[in-house]
Amino acid sequence: xxxxxxxxxxxxxxxxxxxxxxxxxxxxxxxxxxxxxxxxxxxxxxxxxxxxxxxxxxxxxxxxxxxxxxxxxxxxxxxxxxxxxxxxxxxxxxxxxxxxxxxxxxxxxxxxxxxxxxxxxxxxxxxxxxxxxxxxxxxxxxxxxxxxxxxxxxxxxxxxxxxxxxxxxxxxxxxxxxxxxxxxxxxxxxxxxxxxxxxxxxxxxxxxxxxxxxxxxxxxxxxxxxxxxxxxxxxxxxxxxxxxxxxxxxxxxxxxxxxxxxxxxxxxxxxxxxxxxxxxxxxxxxxxxxxxxxxxxxxxxxxxxxxxxxxxxxxxxxxxxxxxxxxxxxxxxxxxxxxxxxxxxxxxxxxxxxxxxxxxxxxxxxxxxxxxxxxxxxxxxxxxxxxxxxxxxxxxxxxxxxxxxxxxxxxxxxxxxxxxx
Amino acid sequence: xxxxxxxxxxxxxxxxxxxxxxxxxxxxxxxxxxxxxxxxxxxxxxxxxxxxxxxxxxxxxxxxxxxxxxxxxxxxxxxxxxxxxxxxxxxxxxxxxxxxxxxxxxxxxxxxxxxxxxxxxxxxxxxxxxxxxxxxxxxxxxxxxxxxxxxxxxxxxxxxxxxxxxxxxxxxxxxxxxxxxxxxxxxxxxxxxxxxxxxxxxxxxxxxxxxxxxxxxxxxxxxxxxxxxxxxxxxxxxxxxxxxxxxxxxxxxxxxxxxxxxxxxxxxxxxxxxxxxxxxxxxxxxxxxxxxxxxxxxxxxxxxxxxxxxxxxxxxxxxxxxxxxxxxxxxxxxxxxxxxxxxxxxxxxxxxxxxxxxxxxxxxxxxxxxxxxxxxxxxxxxxxxxxxxxxxxxxxxxxxxxxxxxxxxxxxxxxxxxxxx
Numbered sequence: 001x002x003x004x005x006x007x008x009x010x011x012x013x014x015x016x017x018x019x020x021x022x023x024x025x026x027x028x029x030x031x032x033x034x035x036x037x038x039x040x041x042x043x044x045x046x047x048x049x050x051x052x053x054x055x056x057x058x059x060x061x062x063x064x065x066x067x068x069x070x071x072x073x074x075x076x077x078x079x080x081x082x083x084x085x086x087x088x089x090x091x092x093x094x095x096x097x098x099x100x101x102x103x104x105x106x107x108x109x110x111x112x113x114x115x116x117x118x119x120x121x122x123x124x125x126x127x128x129x130x131x132x133x134x135x136x137x138x139x140x141x142x143x144x145x146x147x148x149x150x151x152x153x154x155x156x157x158x159x160x161x162x163x164x165x166x167x168x169x170x171x172x173x174x175x176x177x178x179x180x181x182x183x184x185x186x187x188x189x190x191x192x193x194x195x196x197x198x199x200x201x202x203x204x205x206x207x208x209x210x211x212x213x214x215x216x217x218x219x220x221x222x223x224x225x226x227x228x229x230x231x232x233x234x235x236x237x238x239x240x241x242x243x244x245x246x247x248x249x250x251x252x253x254x255x256x257x258x259x260x261x262x263x264x265x266x267x268x269x270x271x272x273x274x275x276x277x278x279x280x281x282x283x284x285x286x287x288x289x290x291x292x293x294x295x296x297x298x299x300x301x302x303x304x305x306x307x308x309x310x311x312x313x314x315x316x317x318x319x320x321x322x323x324x325x326x327x328x329x330x331x332x333x334x335x336x337x338x339x340x341x342x343x344x345x346x347x348x349x350x351x352x353x354x355x356x357x358x359x360x361x362x363x364x365x366x367x368x369x370x371x372x373x374x375x376x377x378x379x380x381x382x383x384x385x386x387x388x389x390x391x392x393x394x395x396x397x398x399x400x401x402x403x404x405x406x407x408x409x410x411x412x413x414x415x416x417x418x419x420x421x
Numbered sequence: 422x423x424x425x426x427x428x429x430x431x432x433x434x435x436x437x438x439x440x441x442x443x444x445x446x447x448x449x450x451x452x453x454x455x456x457x458x459x460x461x462x463x464x465x466x467x468x469x470x471x472x473x474x475x476x477x478x479x480x481x482x483x484x485x486x487x488x489x490x491x492x493x494x495x496x497x498x499x500x501x502x503x504x505x506x507x508x509x510x511x512x513x514x515x516x517x518x519x520x521x522x523x524x525x526x527x528x529x530x531x532x533x534x535x536x537x538x539x540x541x542x543x544x545x546x547x548x549x550x551x552x553x554x555x556x557x558x559x560x561x562x563x564x565x566x567x568x569x570x571x572x573x574x575x576x577x578x579x580x581x582x583x584x585x586x587x588x589x590x591x592x593x594x595x596x597x598x599x600x601x602x603x604x605x606x607x608x609x610x611x612x613x614x615x616x617x618x619x620x621x622x623x624x625x626x627x628x629x630x631x632x633x634x635x636x637x638x639x640x641x642x643x644x645x646x647x648x649x650x651x652x653x654x655x656x657x658x659x660x661x662x663x664x665x666x667x668x669x670x671x672x673x674x675x676x677x678x679x680x681x682x683x684x685x686x687x688x689x690x691x692x693x694x695x696x697x698x699x700x701x702x703x704x705x706x707x708x709x710x711x712x713x714x715x716x717x718x719x720x721x722x723x724x725x726x727x728x729x730x731x732x733x734x735x736x737x738x739x740x741x742x743x744x745x746x747x748x749x750x751x752x753x754x755x756x757x758x759x760x761x762x763x764x765x766x767x768x769x770x771x772x773x774x775x776x777x778x779x780x781x782x783x784x785x786x787x788x789x790x791x792x793x794x795x796x797x798x799x800x801x802x803x804x805x806x807x808x809x810x811x812x813x814x815x816x817x818x819x820x821x822x823x824x825x826x827x828x829x830x831x832x833x834x835x836x837x838x839x840x841x842x
Binding site for chain 2: 182185186187188195196198199200202203204206207208209210211213214215216218219220221222223225226322323326331332333356357358359360
C-alpha cells in the first residue's frame with residue numbers, strides 16, 4: 001500500500017504540475033470540420049457533457065441540436081430536423097471526445113467556427129459565444145438566433161480571424177493564461193463573470209482589428225464583443241480544456257480532468273482512468289432566477305463550462321470575484337468560503353492564477369477524487385440556468401453541487417484498475 | 422452652539438449629497454485655451470496643487486514648466502525656457518482655480534488638449550495621460566517626451582475627439598460615474614490602479630473610433646490606450662473634480678473639496694471656506710521604490726490626483742483594489758484597514774461607488790475637517806513618487822499621509838469666519 005500511495009502522490013503531482021504549467025495561447029479560428037475530424041462529415045454534431053442520445057436529451061439540448069441542423073441546412077424546418085434526429089441520422093458525440101468544449105448545450109456543427117487554443121504541443125477548441133438573450137446554447141433556434149449565429153460565423157469570425165492571424169504573426173497569439181491571471185485580479189472568476197477578461201481581450205485584439213478590418217466591420221466587431229460580457233468565456237473554457245488535457249491519462253493519478261453536464265447527466269473523468277465517464281443524473285442548480293421564473297422551470301444542469309472549475313477557475317476562484325454573487329446568489333463571505341472549501345478537495349494552488357483578497361494565494365486546482373470522498377465535499381460550480389423547454393433560453397444563474405455518485409464510481413473503478421479492490 | 426451645529430450638519434449633508442449625486446460625463450476634448458480663459462494667452466500655464474512661484478517650484482515641477490514652454494515654442498531650448506521663467510514672464514496659476522486637474526506636475530499649456538467633463542451644468546477639465554516612463558508630468562522634457570506629447574495632442578487627440586463627438590451624438594457621452602462604479606468592482610481604486618477603467622473606456626469608445634478613424638489611426642489609438650494602464654486616470658480626476666466642485670462653496674460646510682500638492686506645498690480647501698488654500702510643506706510619500714532608487718531620491722508629494730481621495734476614490738476605495746498593494750506597498754488587510762479608517766473621517770458612503778469585498782458598502786466620501794482633527798486621523802492618498810531632479814521621472818509609488826496642519830488652519834479660519842473663535 002505504501003508503494004501505491006507514493007505512486008498516486010507522484011502521479012497527482014505530475015498531473016497538477018502539467019495542468020498549471022500549461023500556457024494556452026489563442027492561435028487561430030477555423031471551421032470546426034477542419035479542426036475536428038469527427039465533424040468533417042455532414043449530420044455529425046458534438047455536444048456538451050458525457051455521451052447522450054437524442055431520445056434522452058433535455059429540452060434545451062434538443063433545441064440546440066435542431067438549431068444546428070437548421071444552421072447547417074440539413075433540414076428546412078424544425079419538423080424535418082426533429083424527424084432527422086428521431087430517425088437516428090444525426091451522429092452525436094461529446095465535445096470532450098474531440099478536445100473541444102462549449103457552454104450550455106455546447107452544440108458544435110461542422111461549419112461553425114471554433115477557437116484554436118494551443119500550447120505549442122496540443123490543441124483545444126471552443127465555439128464563439130453568442131451573447132445573452134435567445135441563443136442556441138440555451139436551446140433557442142428561431143430565425144433571429146440563426147441569423148445572429150450566421151453573422152458571428154461569417155463577417156464577425158472573418159474579421160476576428162484576420163486579427164488573430166496578425167496577432168500570431170507579431171506576438172505568437174493571445175496568451176490566455178496571462179489574460180485570465182489579470183482578469184482574476186479584476187473580479188472575474190472566468191465562468192459566470194467574464195467582464196474583465198472580455199475587456200482585456202478587446203484591448204489586446206483592438207489594434208489588430210483596426211489593422212485588418214474596414215471601419216464598418218471593425219465597428220461591428222467592437223460593438224459585438226463590447227456588448228457581450230461573457231464573450232471571453234469560450235476562450236477561457238478552451239484554455240481550461242487544454243490545461244486539463246495536459247493532466248489527463250497519467251497512470252495512478254486520482255485528479256479529475258473533466259466535469260461536464262449534458263442537461264440529462266453529469267459526468268466526470270479522472271486522469272488515471274482514461275476516457276471512461278462516471279455519471280449521475282444532472283442536478284438542478286440553486287440560484288437567482290430572472291423575474292417570472294423559478295426552480296420548477298429549470299432544466300437540469302448543462303454545459304462543458306465546468307471545465308473552468310476542473311482547472312481551478314469558476315466557483316473555485318469565487319473569492320476573486322465578489323461581484324459574481326450579484327449574479328449567482330450568495331454574499332461575499334460565501335464566495336470566500338467556497339474557495340476555501342474547494343481548497344480542501346484540491347491537490348494544490350495555481351501559481352499563475354492568484355486571488356488578491358486571499359493575499360494573492362493561488363486558486364485551488366486539481367480536484368482529487370480521494371479527497372472529495374474522504375471529506376464528503378462535492379465540487380461546486382457557478383452556472384447559468386436554462387429553461388427546460390427548448391427555445392426559451394436562460395432563466396437564471398446559480399451554484400450547483402456536483403453529485404458525489406460519479407466520484408464513488410470512479411474510485412471503485414480505480415480500485416479495479418489498479419488492483420486495490 | 423446648537424444652531425451652528427445644525428447648520429453644519431445640514432450644510433455637510435448638502436455638500437455630500439451634491440458630491441455623490443453628480444453624474445460626470447465625458448462630452449468633449451478641446452484645446453485648453455478654449456476651455457480655460459486664463460490659458461487663452463501665451464506665457465500662461467496652470468499647474469497642480471496650491472499656488473506656486475517658479476522660485477519655490479521643485480525639480481519635477483520646474484521640468485514640466487520647461488517642457489510646456491518648449492512644447493508651446495515660447496523658447497527654443499531649456500536654457501531660454503529657464504531664463505523666461507526666472508524673469509517672471511511665465512504666469513502660473515493652479516489648475517484648481519480653473520476647474521481643471523492634472524496628475525503629478527499637472528502642467529497644462531494653452532495648446533494642450535483637455536477632456537471636458539460635464540454634468541449638464543458645470544464643467545471640469547483634465548489633460549491627456551502620457552503613459553508611463555519619461556513623461557512631462559514627472560518633469561521630463563527631452564525631445565522624445567515632447568514628440569510623444571505632440572502625437573497625443575494632435576493625431577491621437579483628433580481621433581479621440583471625433584469618436585467622443587460621435588458618442589455624444591448617440592448616447593450623450595461617456596458616463597464616467599457608471600464607468601468608475603464598474604471599475605471599482607474590477608479591482609481599480611481609480612487613482613494608482615486604472616487597469617479596468619482604461620479597458621472599459623476602450624471597450625466603450627472602440628466602436629466610435631472604428632467609425633471615425635482610418636485603420637492606421639485607429640490602430641495607433643488602440644495601441645496607445647491599451648498600453649497605458651493609467652490612461653483613464655485623468656478622466657477619473659476630472660470626474661472627481663466635478664463632483665467636489667458641486668460640493669464646494671456651501672455655507673457652513675466643513676467638507677474638504679480640494680486636496681492637492683505642487684511638489685513644494687500641500688494644500689486643502691474647504692466647502693464653507695471658499696477658495697482659500699490651507700497649506701503645509703508637502704511630505705515625502707512612503708512606498709515601493711523602483712530598483713536603484715530610494716526615499717532620498719524622492720521629490721515631495723506632487724499632483725492634483727488626490728482629488729480622487731477627496732471624492733472618495735483612490736486610497737479611500739483601496740479595499741476595492743487589493744491588487745494596488747503590489748504597486749503602492751502594504752497588504753490586502755492594510756488596504757481594507759485604510760478604507761475603514763477613512764470612513765471615520767468622512768461624512769458618509771457613496772451610493773454609486775461600492776466595494777464588493779465590503780459587501781458592497783459605499784466608498785467613504787466627503788472628508789470632514791472636524792472629524793480629521795477630533796480623531797487625529799489624517800487622510801491618506803495613493804500616489805506616484807517623482808524623482809526630485811527634473812527629467813528623471815517616476816521612481817516609485819506609495820501611500821502618503823496628508824499633514825494635519827492645513828486642517829488646523831482651516832478650522833481656525835472657520836472659527837473666525839463663522840464667529841466661533
